Amino acid sequence: MxxxxxxxxxxxxxxxxxxxxxxxxHGKVSLESDICMRNISGSMVHLSTYQPQHDPEAEYCTEIPKEGETLWVLDLVDQALRDMPIVIKIVRGSGQALSDTIATLYSNSHSDGIIKGEFNLDGGEYTLFVTGEGVPPLQYEYPLRIQMTDxxxxxxxxxxxxxxxxxxxxxxxxxxxxxxxxx
Structure with missing residues (x-):
């Protein structure tokens, strides 16, 4: 016994x-170890995505569970990024298989460091590009997977x-x- x-x-x-x-x-880790954080030359950006119609409290990064309306928030962590124009582009595909540009957003005024918007995407793979149009330009890349099982x-x-x-x-x-x- x-x-x-x-x-x-x-x-x-x-x-x-x-x-x-x-x-x-996702929300309980430090900025340095957060998978949604991108860092180039000391300038950091953070992406958060939400689908409040499915789960009002859930925060996602690049693995978005359902297709349809998705709210996104881009935090420009560093002051240098807040002072330059930012271009956000969503492209169908990932890696070498990029194809159609789905949406492009230009933001010149973001002194608070926050840019937000929404997209309505079908299931599949996409890439979200964030470009800080400075000298030199800073480009961050987020591969998005919509309603795909990992x-x-x-x-x-x-x-x-x-x-x-x-x-x-x-x-x-x-x-x-x-x-x-x-x-």
Whole structure:
């Protein structure tokens, strides 16, 4: 009986350790480690996207769960960027497969460091380019994935649960075999 209790405690500890990383949210990290932050020559920008019609409290970056209306906010962290014209362009495709320009926004007045807007995109891959028209120009790039399943991320987030299930199955099997031997 002691071994069973030790076993269950071990499984619970393993499940807690492996699943603790899943609770980290986008909004709870430092600027330097935020995946939505881009830094070129010491000038930083931060992108946040929202779909309040689906989840009013969720904040996304480049993985947007549903197609349709998406609000975006670009934070110009550094003063140098706030003083120069900014061009924001959304292009269909990513990497070498860029094609149609979906939307272009020119912003000359953003002294508060915030530029916001919205886009309505179908599912697929897009790239959002942010260009600070200074000398030299600064270009930031955000690959956007709209309503696309990231199977790699889904697989890695399921691993702790698969391990816990396999451990429970293994220990249950050993326990049942042990009882058969005793009877």
């Amino acid at each position: 002691r071994q069973i209790i030790k076993l269950l405690i071990s499984v619970a500890i393993l499940a807690a350790v492996f699943s603790s990383g899943l609770a980290a949210a 199977y790699k991320e889904a697989f890695f987030s399921a691993i702790p649960y698969i391990i816990a299930f396999l451990l429970i199955a293994l220990f249950t099997d050993k326990l049942l075999k042990r009882r058969q031997i005793q009877h």
